[in-house]
Structure formats: C-alpha cells, structure tokens
Amino acid sequence: MAWVNAIIQGVLIGGLYALFACGLSLMFGVMKVVNLAHGDLAVVAGYVAIGVIAVIHIPVLLSFVIVVPLMALVGYALQRTILQGALDRSVLTTLLVTFGLSVVIENGLLQFFTANSRGIGAGLALESDSFSLGSQIQIGYLPVVIFAVAVVVLLGLQYFLSRSKYGRLIRAVADDKEAAQLAGADYRHVFGIAAGIAFGTVALAGIAYGMYSQLDPTAGTDTILLFAFAAVVIGGLGSLWGTLLGGVILGVAQEIGAQINISDEVLAGFIVFLVVLAVRPQGLISRGAQS
Amino acid sequence: MSLATETTARHAESFRVTRSRRNVAWTGAGALIIVVVLALFPYIVYSGTTAILVQAFIVLTLASMWNLLAGYAGLVSVGQQAFVGLGAYFVLILAIHGTSPFAALPVAAIGCGVAALPLWWLVSRLRTGYFAIATWVLAATVMLIIEKFSSIGGGTGMPLPGLSGLSPTLLTAYTYWAGLAVTVAALVVIYLLLRGRLGLVLTAVRDDEVAARSSGSRVGLARMLVFVVAGAGCGAAGGVLAISQLQVQPSAVFSVQWTAEMAFATIIGGLGTIEGPIIGTVVYIVLQQALASYNAWYLIILGLVAIFVALFARRGLWGLVDEHLHVRLFPVGYWLRTTGPEGRRRR
Numbered sequence: 001m002a003w004v005n006a007i008i009q010g011v012l013i014g015g016l017y018a019l020f021a022c023g024l025s026l027m028f029g030v031m032k033v034v035n036l037a038h039g040d041l042a043v044v045a046g047y048v049a050i051g052v053i054a055v056i057h058i059p060v061l062l063s064f065v066i067v068v069p070l071m072a073l074v075g076y077a078l079q080r081t082i083l084q085g086a087l088d089r090s091v092l093t094t095l096l097v098t099f100g101l102s103v104v105i106e107n108g109l110l111q112f113f114t115a116n117s118r119g120i121g122a123g124l125a126l127e128s129d130s131f132s133l134g135s136q137i138q139i140g141y142l143p144v145v146i147f148a149v150a151v152v153v154l155l156g157l158q159y160f161l162s163r164s165k166y167g168r169l170i171r172a173v174a175d176d177k178e179a180a181q182l183a184g185a186d187y188r189h190v191f192g193i194a195a196g197i198a199f200g201t202v203a204l205a206g207i208a209y210g211m212y213s214q215l216d217p218t219a220g221t222d223t224i225l226l227f228a229f230a231a232v233v234i235g236g237l238g239s240l241w242g243t244l245l246g247g248v249i250l251g252v253a254q255e256i257g258a259q260i261n262i263s264d265e266v267l268a269g270f271i272v273f274l275v276v277l278a279v280r281p282q283g284l285i286s287r288g289a290q291s
Numbered sequence: 292m293s294l295a296t297e298t299t300a301r302h303a304e305s306f307r308v309t310r311s312r313r314n315v316a317w318t319g320a321g322a323l324i325i326v327v328v329l330a331l332f333p334y335i336v337y338s339g340t341t342a343i344l345v346q347a348f349i350v351l352t353l354a355s356m357w358n359l360l361a362g363y364a365g366l367v368s369v370g371q372q373a374f375v376g377l378g379a380y381f382v383l384i385l386a387i388h389g390t391s392p393f394a395a396l397p398v399a400a401i402g403c404g405v406a407a408l409p410l411w412w413l414v415s416r417l418r419t420g421y422f423a424i425a426t427w428v429l430a431a432t433v434m435l436i437i438e439k440f441s442s443i444g445g446g447t448g449m450p451l452p453g454l455s456g457l458s459p460t461l462l463t464a465y466t467y468w469a470g471l472a473v474t475v476a477a478l479v480v481i482y483l484l485l486r487g488r489l490g491l492v493l494t495a496v497r498d499d500e501v502a503a504r505s506s507g508s509r510v511g512l513a514r515m516l517v518f519v520v521a522g523a524g525c526g527a528a529g530g531v532l533a534i535s536q537l538q539v540q541p542s543a544v545f546s547v548q549w550t551a552e553m554a555f556a557t558i559i560g561g562l563g564t565i566e567g568p569i570i571g572t573v574v575y576i577v578l579q580q581a582l583a584s585y586n587a588w589y590l591i592i593l594g595l596v597a598i599f600v601a602l603f604a605r606r607g608l609w610g611l612v613d614e615h616l617h618v619r620l621f622p623v624g625y626w627l628r629t630t631g632p633e634g635r636r637r638r
Binding site: 028033034036082085086089091092093094095096097099100101103104107108110111221222225226229230233237266267270271273274277278281 | 361365367369412413414416417419420421423424425427428429431432435436439547548551554555558586587588590591594595597598601602605
C-alpha cells in the first residue's frame with residue numbers, strides 16, 4: 001500500500017514539475033533561449049508573493065492576481081532588452097547572460113533574505129487538509145489543486161498556441177522570424193509576449209512551490225531549474241504533453257526512491273533522467289505535432 | 292612558366308605567414324622568468340600572500356579550462372564543479388590509503404579525465420543550452436552519489452589526512468608550488484593543443500561547422516578531447532583546492548560557484564584567448580580581496596560585469612588590449628604579413 005501511495009503522491013507532484021518546465025519549454029520552443037535563470041526567477045516570484053501578502057494582507061490566492069501579471073511584465077521587459085540583445089549576438093551569449101543572471105539573482109537573494117527557507121502560508125484549510133482513499137492513503141488537497149492547475153495551464157497553452165490567432169503568430173515567428181517579419185509581424189514584440197507568458201507560468205510555479213514546500217535562494221537552481229529540465233528531457237523536447245508525462249515520471253521516481261531510502265529522493269529522479277538520456281535521448285514522446 | 296605559377300611565385304615574395312609579430316623566443320623567455328620568480332615567492336612573501344595566490348592559481352586553472360570549453364569548442368558547461376569535486380575526492384581517497392596528497396594530484400587529474408569519458412557520452416547528446424543544464428544535473432548527481440559513501444565522509448565530508456607531518460611553513464610552500472605547477476601545466480597543455488591539429492579543427496568549427504565537418508574534420512572527437520582535457524584540468528585544480536583547504540566537504544567542492552567563478556573570470560578577461568582568463572583571474576582576485584568582508588557581493592558584481600561584457604565588449608579586457616596593441620602572449624593563430632600597402636592582416 002505504501003508503494004501505491006508513493007506512486008499517487010509522485011503523480012501529483014509531477015504536476016508541479018510540469019508547471020516548472022512549461023516556461024522553460026516555451027522559451028526554448030519560440031526563441032531558442034535556454035533560460036538558465038528560469039528557476040531563480042520562480043523563486044523571485046515566490047518572494048515577491050510573500051512580500052505582497054505581508055504588506056497588503058491579501059489572501060494567498062489574490063497574490064497570484066498581482067504577481068503573475070507583474071512577472072509577465074518583467075518577462076516582456078527582460079526579453080526586449082537583455083535577452084534580445086544577447087540573442088542578436090549569439091546563442092552562446094544568451095547562455096552566458098542567463099547564467100550570469102542566475103548567479104546574480106541567487107546571491108542577491110542570499111544577501112537580502114539570508115539562506116533561511118520560508119513558506120507561503122495558504123492560510124486556508126487547503127494547505128494541510130487531505131482526504132483518505134482506503135485506510136492508508138492520504139491525499140492532500142494542495143497537491144491535487146496544483147496538479148489541476150498544471151493541467152489547466154498546459155491545456156490553455158496548447159489551445160492558445162494551436163488555435164488562437166496570436167498563437168499562430170507565435171508559431172510563425174518561432175518557425176522563421178525573418179519570414180514572419182517580412183509578412184508584417186514584429187518578431188521582437190512577439191518574442192516579448194511569449195517571454196511574458198513564460199514568465200507568468202514561472203511565477204505560478206514559484207508561488208505553487210512556496211505553498212507546497214519551502215522557498216530558499218538555492219531552490220531556484222537545485223530544485224526548480226534542474227527538475228524542470230529533467231521533466232523536459234524525459235518527456236521529450238518540444239512536446240507539452242511530454243513535459244507533463246516527464247514531470248509525472250520524475251515525481252514517481254522520486255517518491256519511489258524516497259520509499260527505498262528517504263535520502264535518495266532526488267538522486268532517484270536524476271538517475272531516471274540519466275537513463276532516459278542514455279537510451280532515448282529524444283525523450284519518451286519525441287517531437288511531434290504538438291510543438 | 293605559366294601565368295598561374297608566375298602570379299603565385301610573385302605573391303609568395305610579397306607576404307609571409309608567421310605565428311607572431313615578435314620573436315616567440317622572447318615571449319617564451321619572459322614566461323620562463325615569470326614562472327621562476329613566482330616559484331621563488333614562498334621565500335620572499337608572507338604566507339597570507341601565497342594563500343591568496345594559491346586561490347588565484349585554482350581560479351586561473353579552472354578559467355583556462357572553461358575557456359577551452361566555451362571559448363574554443365563552443366561547449367558551455369555549467370557542471371564543471373563535478374570535476375572540481377571529483378578531483379578533491381580522488382586526492383582524499385588516495386590520502387586515506389596512505390598516498391601523499393601531492394603525489395595524488397596527477398592521479399586525480401588522470402582519474403577525472405577518464406571519468407569525463409562516460410559523462411561526455413551522456414551529455415554530448417544534447418546541444419548548447421540543454422547541454423549546459425545537463426552538465427549541471429550531472430554535477431548534482433555525482434555529488435549525491437559521493438555523499439552516499441560514509442567511508443569518505445558522507446554528506447558532511449572529512450579532513451584531509453597525510454599532511455600532519457609537515458611543518459606549517461613547509462606545507463604552505465608545497466601547496467603553493469603544487470598550485471603553480473598545476474597552473475603552468477594547464478596553460479602549457481592548452482597552448483600546445485591549440486597550436487596543433489586540435490586548434491585548427493576548433494577554429495574551423497567556430498567559423499563554419501558544416502564546412503568543417505564536410506571537409507573531414509572529426510568535430511565530435513575534437514569536442515570530446517576538449518571535454519576530457521577540461522575535466523582533467525578542473526580535477527587537478529580540485530585536488531589543489533582539497534590540499535589548500537585541508538578538508539573536503541561535498542557541498543563546498545561541488546558548488547556551482549566554481550563554475551560561476553571560472554565563467555565570469557573568462558568572460559571578463561576575454562573568451563577565446565589564452566590571455567583572457569589570466570586577466571580575468573587578476574580582476575577576480577582584486578575584487579574578491581577588496582570585497583572580502585561583504586560576503587557574496589564580489590560574485591554579484593563579477594556577475595553583473597560579466598553580463599555587461601558578454602553583451603557590449605564581447606572580446607573582454609584582453610580584446611581591448613589586443614585591438615590597440617596587437618599583442619599575443621600565446622600565439623596560436625597566424626599573422627599574414629604582406630609587404631604591400633595593405634599592411635598586416637591577421638587570421
């Protein structure tokens with residue numbers, strides 16, 4: 001029964017990992033930017049939420065309404081300035097710049113907020129309540145809600161990119177930015193919008209993580225970036241549903257690892273990642289119709 | 292004599308291809324003098340100064356290796372701390388079994404070079420940005436695996452044995468010489484590699500990878516060789532780190548901060564030149580010493596400067612020097628010198 005429990009918990013936490021990953025995937029899919037500061041920005045969003053909640057005393061759920069658009073604006077601004085500047089130079093430059101940002105943000109957070117971890121109290125029954133399945137399986141409401149949010153975000157992104165007019169524009173720019181430019185699309189603006197959407201999901205992921213667990217300055221890379229990346233590679237580059245599958249596999253691997261030995265949780269996830277990288281580097285769902 | 296051969300012959304008189312504008316022997320002699328003077332430092336300066344210089348040697352070795360990866364082979368690795376940590380642990384394990392930590396350094400370098408092979412097999416499947424994060428995951432995985440062995444200190448690490456027989460003065464001096472030797476060896480290996488066939492292949496790839504591949508360059512092999520050499524170099528630096536700290540702690544030796552430092556020093560000094568990391572290391576040490584009492588601020592400032600340099604002065608500080616003075620301390624390229632009005636041109 002403990003194993004069934006581990007698998008259920010793993011699937012649910014996989015939703016959070018997919019949420020971590022979709023911003024990373026989107027930025028790479030559209031702009032070919034691998035944002036090494038991805039996780040640190042999620043932590044920044046979490047800290048901003050903590051600050052907003054502390055200063056204006058709003059419920060946690062309302063903090064999303066403020067922080068997500070705020071991070072989307074930051075994303076647009078960052079893309080139009082530093083990231084576009086780096087892209088215009090070379091792919092190498094985007095890596096150097098985002099790695100620099102990652103280190104600067106992480107150490108900046110350490111300076112201002114110390115290494116202490118802090119959680120985002122949901123202040124609701126949601127945080128600690130759970131329901132039982134049978135006698136031994138307890139499922140928290142929060143992981144279920146986070147999983148549902150992840151699925152809704154992925155569905156929404158999928159629908160937006162494949163059906164909406166603006167989504168079509170983003171795909172056109174991602175395919176060939178010069179050709180899209182000739183056809184009248186301002187690709188820099190479109191990149192900015194895509195970055196804004198990606199950063200919105202980053203903010204969502206950061207706050208969700210803060211509610212589920214504890215935020216600290218090193219969580220950005222040690223947890224969020226590396227887990228997001230593992231989910232992307234396991235699932236298959238460029239596939240949104242692959243990302244969800246990758247997140248779920250990573251989550252299940254970690255929970256099973258924790259069942260074997262509590263300190264092996266993270267290692268078990270990375271080993272599954274390395275095995276997938278070794279035997280099926282294109283991921284479980286290879287790049288298909290849904291990119 | 293046909294027209295073609297005649298023109299070739301005439302042109303052959305009007306230009307000459309050289310490695311350097313000055314006699315290489317002079318630069319070589321200069322380098323030798325600098326190394327000899329540096330080797331005499333333990334006799335003339337305080338141990339506090341040599342301790343700072345040991346740190347500089349570690350950073351310079353790491354930065355030179357990172358420069359070989361990112362500046363010459365286009366491989367942005369943010370997981371080089373895997374090799375720093377492995378090197379430190381090789382020294383620790385050998386010291387536990389009775390080998391002198393100093394004698395263990397070459398073994399650590401070779402061990403890390405060998406360890407780089409399977410790791411390369413895994414990460415070489417991904418390109419550019421995904422390659423970067425994959426190396427990061429690998430480094431995290433290597434640390435988690437090392438932490439599982441309680442005989443080498445588990446998650447908390449342990450002090451380095453085998454050095455208690457040395458007097459403090461002698462230990463400081465030996466550590467300094469070990470650091471100097473590793474750095475000089477690293478620079479010589481990189482210089483010779485880049486002067487040779489590997490340098491040509493990497494230059495060809497940098498200019499046009501498809502053309503390089505189609506004309507028979509073994510690009511994959513060249514990149515693998517670079518990854519192995521960088522692994523060995525970072526491992527040797529990690530070994531020196533273990534000796535200078537007198538203890539090995541997994542979270543310290545496997546910290547991503549090492550990669551941040553090597554990357555920032557390289558970018559600020561100038562990516563893609565052997566001189567760049569040297570200048571960058573000087574900047575790094577000066578900033579770090581000046582801001583020593585302000586925790587991680589030196590790293591934040593270095594990071595901001597590196598971002599600025601990457602965006603606006605892509606050839607770094609050495610690039611600025613080179614632009615105005617046309618100096619190469621380590622000539623790995625070629626000068627095309629014509630006697631015609633066009634003057635000098637470089638390749």
